[in-house]
Amino acid sequence: MSDLFGGVAGPLAAAPAVAAATSDQAWLRALLATESALATAQAAAGIIPPDAAKAIATTCDEASLDPTDLGRRATSSASVVVPLVADLRNLVGEPFSRYVHHGATSQDITDTAMSLVAANAVDAILTDLAAAGDSLAHLAADHRDTIQLGRTLLQPAKPITFGLTCATWLTGVDEARGDLARIRRERLAVQLGGPVGSSPDEEVVERVARELGLVVPILPWHTTRNRVGELAGALGVVAGAVGVVGVDVALLAQGELREVAEGEPGGSSAMAYKKNPARAVQVTACAQRVPGLVATVLAGMPQELQRAVGRWQAESATVTELLRVTGGAVGHARALLAGLRVDPDAMRRNLDAAGLPADATDSAGRTGDARGAGELVDRALRVHGELA
């Protein structure tokens, strides 16, 4: 994800907290925090000398490493932790260098750091999702009884209310948020199994988990990637839920409908009079990139024996990108909804112009009076209130 097209597709600009949480620097901090927490926990458990842990923690805290340099040196071992540990040992110096990375394997550190990076990025995404939901709740309440033409297969169908449209969006956003919050709380775990996953020290695992705010796993999960697959799936659903808003806003903002408009529509390089639904476009663009990344994570699950040959090594970059573009979709949706302008007159006008038959009844003989929509709005708002 370049800055240039992070900008175009919006994640970095739209979700600065997600961008910060997934940057190379954030990854480095997470890797160092893991090595530090490991040493501290091992000292508390009497496994390494307290002075060694202090020296390691201080070094991890103060180390200023260059991601590009580490990345380049990582190529020879296919693991960024190998040069990182080499640098740390140099920086810690004697007599404590041998206590750096004690008993750990590269994947322990990378996986724990990935959980940490994901936790921070997910927290930022949850904040944006909550704000988007609040905007939707306000819109749904404000337009509880604003009549609108319901459209199925993009054809005029029967009257609904714009409040119901918003409540429907809201339910998707709230359900996706609840599920992502569950993953955050219950599934982002520490990894500390040692070289072949056989030797986690439970006391150390629990201390590290507590310090980093992560979960204690049942077993080491070096090649049991359910947690990563579940995270990917939940992000996929989040992107889909805000993607609905992007698609619908672009449709309702069409020149021929003009039922909604963005608060700060985008300009054109060629036609000065254009008002583009720039946020809706960027929600959609970000959401568009998500399913392929989810598939990559899931396809990477069947990992070989005690450590995979490629599928695991492909995960970090894919999960990072997935967090970013999902964060971008959510960030743009939040901005879009905070500024959305609604035109009830246009909605009424379009409904009248739709030429629904005077007896536009459905197959239950009900006329098109949007009856019942208000109660649905109330229910969605109640559920939203309970979630918040």
Add this chain to the structure above:
Amino acid sequence: MSDLFGGVAGPLAAAPAVAAATSDQAWLRALLATESALATAQAAAGIIPPDAAKAIATTCDEASLDPTDLGRRATSSASVVVPLVADLRNLVGEPFSRYVHHGATSQDITDTAMSLVAANAVDAILTDLAAAGDSLAHLAADHRDTIQLGRTLLQPAKPITFGLTCATWLTGVDEARGDLARIRRERLAVQLGGPVGSSPDEEVVERVARELGLVVPILPWHTTRNRVGELAGALGVVAGAVGVVGVDVALLAQGELREVAEGEPGGSSAMAYKKNPARAVQVTACAQRVPGLVATVLAGMPQELQRAVGRWQAESATVTELLRVTGGAVGHARALLAGLRVDPDAMRRNLDAAGLPADATDSAGRTGDARGAGELVDRALRVHGELA
């Protein structure tokens, strides 16, 4: 999914209960059961005459419709429910034909039927997953202390136990089962929103949900596809979790290792002496097909306004296929694990031959004694016992 390649890739043959639950006939039964439950609930709620409901229920129960014929006629409306309702009205006849499909829209029926089909298929998958888990638990217990060479990046690393290998597989299978069971219980919902999602009758929705064993949704979910996305994600993780077993068994069964063998290995059309890991191959083949299908479901989430233009219509076939191939992967894994032959002597021999240095210590100075593996096995077995 043809019968021919259902066979090759195994889903239909390996998971007959899943095949039965997702066949055209099962879909037809689910569509008819939905129309029937709707009429019955509407009669109980005083919306349609009891005699009409009886006539409709009897007709749905006895109707013998041809899926190929319905499929062909569905092309003109892009909905199989349109010709189905036409046929039902004809069969019910006067004076009750107008009470068929009362107040419902095509998508109400298709979505509820999809939940029903998914529920039945998921139940069958859960049964196979539980059986696969039980086999793994036995293997893990039997081989709690069977020494084995741990291999990372396919290179000799340090000793582990085969019990730990099995416990690791087991944890993946159990976690995936727990999550899929949650989806089954909490997320497979009735859909009864009427033409534009504005007019569900709550009493009717609740009665139908109770009769069909499905969940009552917060709002109609015509274009809020979280539930479908979550189901797809959970199936993706299931396939990944059993896919691990397929990949690892094929590796451990290699001619140069021979640590495990299938109970009934496959033959070759060209070399009579070959013993192929046919089940492992088919687990892998089925699992291979899953991520792309999950991506298709997720990519279909942003659906337009009150009913989508294509993305929804693509869902039924994709979800059906996803249930089948995931069911195939699980079915083959169950069969594979029920018959797996383990050779502890080969494991010991391969470990000895690996030429690990006499002081094969890890970075904590521990020798390769697989210490701790036994406790991990015990823990995985305890968790498995609680899940069952």
Add this chain to the structure above:
Amino acid sequence: MSDLFGGVAGPLAAAPAVAAATSDQAWLRALLATESALATAQAAAGIIPPDAAKAIATTCDEASLDPTDLGRRATSSASVVVPLVADLRNLVGEPFSRYVHHGATSQDITDTAMSLVAANAVDAILTDLAAAGDSLAHLAADHRDTIQLGRTLLQPAKPITFGLTCATWLTGVDEARGDLARIRRERLAVQLGGPVGSSPDEEVVERVARELGLVVPILPWHTTRNRVGELAGALGVVAGAVGVVGVDVALLAQGELREVAEGEPGGSSAMAYKKNPARAVQVTACAQRVPGLVATVLAGMPQELQRAVGRWQAESATVTELLRVTGGAVGHARALLAGLRVDPDAMRRNLDAAGLPADATDSAGRTGDARGAGELVDRALRVHGELA
């Protein structure tokens, strides 16, 4: 692909020739045709007795095998060719049974049959693509000067012509057709490498290729799956090219635009007055399913050593489905375009109503006169004429 949802998603009903070319029966015929061609070529090359070849060819021609039964028996070997060869040997009887499948491996037969199935399905898709292109060429010519509002990001932009809209669709369809035709001609190959790909008899390969209308490969391609990946990619582009037409027709048919309408719009189960763009919906639904299938094929390319463990076995079903849904998208597009109704008055009305500024100039100072669009139409028609 069930008949029921083949119907909903349209492939079987919309593209009967593709459905026929990819059915279980068609696969069986292709498998038998391959065994027959192999025996005939081996007799001509003096490798097996002419009488054996005759007996085998007659048996293959007359054999009536049950795909479901073969599929079920295939599970034990993970190959449908194993039970097929067993049946063939039984049917041929003594003294010639041992000449059945002489020197071949299962994958030789399955791969050659897949090329044959693909060739027939692709031929049918090319026919539909050519017809869709012809309809587009007529529409582009008829509406060369029909003024229409150009819309970018779904916002009113500048005038174009509907002829240009059609010419743009046409170019995509024609380019996709040209590329798929190239794959058909140059890349669908015979596979006859023997058990480990080391022993193709060139004379036999060439005779079989000639008889089946397939290409002679450089080497056996048991684990060199470029050909399959290229076919998948070309089908993906075909689906995208007709998918554009589906999306655009649904947008232009919106109640608020009504610039085009389907010749035979679809009905609704709930609202009798609705005219749904059923073909556009089905083009889109089919196209929606394609990218995930292409990814599955590409992800399956890295196949192990001399024969893959799962990735190859997943291919037949995936490619079959890919041919069907692409065929469905193209078949629906052909039907849609054959009947498309165009309303030039609505186009003019919408343009006038768009309220483009009187001086709606672009960044070159040009007014919105759709100047140049006619020449572009002429060019697209010329290229189409050359392709036909």
Add this chain to the structure above:
Amino acid sequence: MSDLFGGVAGPLAAAPAVAAATSDQAWLRALLATESALATAQAAAGIIPPDAAKAIATTCDEASLDPTDLGRRATSSASVVVPLVADLRNLVGEPFSRYVHHGATSQDITDTAMSLVAANAVDAILTDLAAAGDSLAHLAADHRDTIQLGRTLLQPAKPITFGLTCATWLTGVDEARGDLARIRRERLAVQLGGPVGSSPDEEVVERVARELGLVVPILPWHTTRNRVGELAGALGVVAGAVGVVGVDVALLAQGELREVAEGEPGGSSAMAYKKNPARAVQVTACAQRVPGLVATVLAGMPQELQRAVGRWQAESATVTELLRVTGGAVGHARALLAGLRVDPDAMRRNLDAAGLPADATDSAGRTGDARGAGELVDRALRVHGELA
């Protein structure tokens, strides 16, 4: 793609030329080169004053713009070209600022720049592919008669030669290279259609194409994305073709086989004695990420009317990533093959130990003598020689 995990997954480190060709700076240069070429061509065609073109070209040549700043400002319009043109106009100043971006639309510039970026990256990938092919050709020639155990479904099958193994890899790499070179030559095109694709000036298009080394398209392709889909498909096949090498090398390097080894195997952070197949791992990791990205590009093809709402805007970042990870896979494969160590003794030993039956004949009664493999090697080498 971060530098950190670009390192882990290898693209940036392994393929510095691809990294350079797809960096933010490279994108900026391409965007500026396009604006410059446009002005120069328009001056030559008498559309804008020669002095304006000179001023613009000089400014584009000397401009030092900040991608992060442009990316951030792009969010308000969903297009990086909007702030870029604003900056350029400022830098050019009066009286020529109005000739900047004359007659063009944002997508014209982005699409042409994407073709340019892709062309440069593809050139670098083709160079690495050619070098990888040359190494394979040498290996195939050197080991034309080196006997090796053929393995199908990872089980011992029949003897082949390692030369044939290499020739098989070579054919995949060569075919993929040939196809990607075709795309480079025939399909990477200029885009200059103006705001709604109706007003390309042919003389200008041809001049720009000549200057930038790109193709003249039939029509503007703003929403006809065949070219991008074809590029993605070809890159997908390239990744699959080198992915085969990664998978096979990791298998043949297993501790139990040791038939090949990497020239510079990777170390472990935990076990000093380990020799990891680090390049093979990274080939596989990069290749793993490709199919999902290809699916994203294909799923983005159905773009709306005269400019898409999200699907187009998702393309630049996806294509950039696709070029990088494919480049990474190829770069690692090149390095892997340049240093591959082959152990013919181990191959012979493994074959002998496989315990193939003394009469290990295939279904043609041939004994396992790898007969014919040599001719296949010669053929693959001949084809490779012709391609070079």
